[in-house]
Amino acid sequence: MSDNIIAARSSGEVLDYLLKRRSVSLKYLRDPGPDTQQINLILKAASRVPDHGKLFPWYFLVFQGKARVDIGNIIAKAYKDREPDAAPAKLILEAERFLRAPVVIAVISRIRKSRNPVWEQILSAGAVCQNLCLAANASGFGSNWITEWYAYNETVRQALGLETQDHIAGFIFIGTPAQQPEERIRPDLADITTFWTPDIDLKKGNDNEHGKQSWPETGFDFQKLL
Numbered sequence: 327m328s329d330n331i332i333a334a335r336s337s338g339e340v341l342d343y344l345l346k347r348r349s350v351s352l353k354y355l356r357d358p359g360p361d362t363q364q365i366n367l368i369l370k371a372a373s374r375v376p377d378h379g380k381l382f383p384w385y386f387l388v389f390q391g392k393a394r395v396d397i398g399n400i401i402a403k404a405y406k407d408r409e410p411d412a413a414p415a416k417l418i419l420e421a422e423r424f425l426r427a428p429v430v431i432a433v434i435s436r437i438r439k440s441r442n443p444v445w446e447q448i449l450s451a452g453a454v455c456q457n458l459c460l461a462a463n464a465s466g467f468g469s470n471w472i473t474e475w476y477a478y479n480e481t482v483r484q485a486l487g488l489e490t491q492d493h494i495a496g497f498i499f500i501g502t503p504a505q506q507p508e509e510r511i512r513p514d515l516a517d518i519t520t521f522w523t524p525d526i527d528l529k530k531g532n533d534n535e536h537g538k539q540s541w542p543e544t545g546f547d548f549q550k551l552l
């Protein structure tokens with residue numbers, strides 16, 4: 327077995343980290359961010375995820391320095407197209423979205439032509455997003471995986487150079503945490519875990535978040551991906 331490959335290795339440190347990790351609110355992500363060498367290492371770790379068929383159905387867009395201003399201008403313009411009467415202050419806020427962290431990395435889910443289901447290709451992109459967060463944290467940086475409205479906006483998608491089979495799985499904001507995050511509510515495992523036996527009632531968790539009775543708008547047409 328190669329020393330470079332780990333199938334299992336007892337690590338209290340990793341487990342402790344996984345049991346305590348938290349995202350950092352964008353309000354508290356500051357300079358410095360990872361430098362280019364650190365970004366490359368983070369991306370190397372991020373791209374080491376399960377991926378049915380070795381399709382690598384994802385790619386990265388890295389925003390640092392002025393690129394954050396350029397994408398901000400695209401977002402602000404897309405917002406004005408959508409809301410022509412938007413207040414100038416709101417447009418400034420939109421233009422500054424990517425200035426909330428020193429580095430932002432977009433993980434793009436790209437559906438490859440394959441026998442493997444689209445769903446699985448998308449899941450693999452989700453795994454990349456989380457690996458990216460973990461690798462950024464292990465490099466000493468805070469992170470936050472978000473999408474926000476502009477991830478689904480056609481003007482923004484086109485300006486970035488995305489095609490129909492490309493979808494933004496996440497924007498990962500990375501920087502130095504200015505303060506320690508507070509704990510966030512976590513699911514009670516007893517509500518979502520079934521040690522399965524035939525005919526057992528499954529523990530499926532709570533479908534109605536905050537009492538909402540309708541399905542969320544996905545803004546996402548899976549059919550369009552095929």
Ligand SMILES: Cc1cc2nc3c(=O)[nH]c(=O)nc-3n(C[C@H](O)[C@H](O)[C@H](O)COP(=O)(O)O)c2cc1C
Pocket residue numbers: 347348349350470471472473474475495496510
């Ligand atoms: C796909 C995806 C998209 C998200 N988009 C947003 C978003 O647009 N805005 C937001 O405030 N949080 C968003 N979140 C949630 C943040 O990542 C959140 O801060 C995080 O889940 C906090 O949990 P943690 O501390 O366990 O990481 C998103 C999460 C996921 C998985």
